[in-house]
Amino acid sequence: MKRILLWVGVAVGTAAIGAVLILIYTTCFFKNHEFSAATCTEPEICSRCGETRGEPLGHVYSTETCTEPSVCVRCGELHKEPLGHVYLPATCTEPEICARCGEPHGEPLGHTMKDATYQTPATCTRCGFTEGEPLPPALAGKTPNEMEVGVPVPYTTASYEDSDLDVTGTAEIADYRVIEGDGIFPAREGYEWHIVKIRLVFSGDDAKKNGAQAAWTYGDYYIVDDAMSAREDEEGFRTFAADWYGTRVKCWQKAGETFENDWYDRELRFTWEEGVLVPKGYDGVLLILCNYRLVKDATRLYLPASDVLDEHALVFRMK
Numbered sequence: 106m107k108r109i110l111l112w113v114g115v116a117v118g119t120a121a122i123g124a125v126l127i128l129i130y131t132t133c134f135f136k137n138h139e140f141s142a143a144t145c146t147e148p149e150i151c152s153r154c155g156e157t158r159g160e161p162l163g164h165v166y167s168t169e170t171c172t173e174p175s176v177c178v179r180c181g182e183l184h185k186e187p188l189g190h191v192y193l194p195a196t197c198t199e200p201e202i203c204a205r206c207g208e209p210h211g212e213p214l215g216h217t218m219k220d221a222t223y224q225t226p227a228t229c230t231r232c233g234f235t236e237g238e239p240l241p242p243a244l245a246g247k248t249p250n251e252m253e254v255g256v257p258v259p260y261t262t263a264s265y266e267d268s269d270l271d272v273t274g275t276a277e278i279a280d281y282r283v284i285e286g287d288g289i290f291p292a293r294e295g296y297e298w299h300i301v302k303i304r305l306v307f308s309g310d311d312a313k314k315n316g317a318q319a320a321w322t323y324g325d326y327y328i329v330d331d332a333m334s335a336r337e338d339e340e341g342f343r344t345f346a347a348d349w350y351g352t353r354v355k356c357w358q359k360a361g362e363t364f365e366n367d368w369y370d371r372e373l374r375f376t377w378e379e380g381v382l383v384p385k386g387y388d389g390v391l392l393i394l395c396n397y398r399l400v401k402d403a404t405r406l407y408l409p410a411s412d413v414l415d416e417h418a419l420v421f422r423m424k
Contacts, residue, residue, distance in 0.1 A: 143162050144179070145180045145182070169186070169187055169188055170206065171189060171190045171191075171208065173187055188205065190208060195212070196231075199213055216231065224349070243328055244326050250420060251422065252277075252420065254279075256278075258277070259275060260305060260394060261417060262398070263317075264314075264316055273311075274305060274306050276305050278302070278421050285297060296382050296383060299380065300380040302376070303321070303376065305375040305376075308373070317397075318401075321379075322412075323345065323391060323392060323393065324410025324414060326390075328348055329414065342359050343358045343359070347390070348389070358382075359379075360380075362377065390423040391410065392423065395414075399412065399415075
């Protein structure tokens with residue numbers, strides 16, 4: 106009987122242990138959960154009983170780029186579409202370039218060059234790039250008897266009585282000024298007046314005996330020849346043209362006030378003003394004092410500069 110009871114006890118104990126083991130391995134009765142790892146959207150979850158622990162991790166999104174979307178670095182979920190390129194305009198030397206990532210696109214535009222002028226080298230009309238030098242002026246490096254303001258210099262011209270005879274006196278640019286305009290020299294938008302006061306003095310015996318004839322004309326430092334109209338209009342203007350940044354522009358000349366034109370204290374004096382109306386900043390007009398003999402047989406006084414611009418001519422550049 107005792108043996109029977111012993112076997113019954115062993116069986117019951119074994120069954121109890123088995124039941125406990127079943128509870129341990131098949132249920133969470135003893136809090137023996139098996140939690141899965143938390144995800145972006147789910148907390149830790151027990152695979153046996155479904156109990157949760159903690160909080161979801163939450164998404165961690167990458168930064169979207171021009172070509173890549175924003176996605177979660179943990180789970181790959183799409184957040185935002187790619188930004189797309191934002192191209193800056195192409196330039197003469199650079200293609201279109203994305204302002205965000207620097208990726209190039211297309212080709213540079215290339216320079217669009219405008220020919221050199223007397224004032225500027227060849228220049229790109231888009232970006233201002235320059236190449237080479239301005240065109241060489243016709244009188245570059247040549248200063249034939251160039252006059253300075255306030256400095257009298259010898260001036261030889263033909264006599265009044267006999268044009269085959271020479272008379273020598275002095276010529277002086279007594280004053281030079283640049284103005285917008287006044288009562289004698291009316292203003293014009295975009296232009297300015299360059300005004301010279303010329304003073305000629307003859308006092309030698311030849312002058313006392315035969316008098317003297319003044320002669321002058323105009324030229325251009327850049328192109329030399331640009332003959333002025335011989336005829337004045339009703340307002341006293343003569344027209345000529347200047348080469349200004351590669352464009353031929355209309356200009357005007359006008360005589361101003363005469364201050365002296367006779368004998369004074371045994372000196373023959375001629376003092377008067379001349380003005381030229383040119384684009385603002387233009388510095389190419391030449392006043393040329395020459396021997397009257399060169400123009401006496403001409404049909405007009407204002408000859409092309411090359412006709413009178415010899416080694417004896419006096420030149421004042423209005424700049």
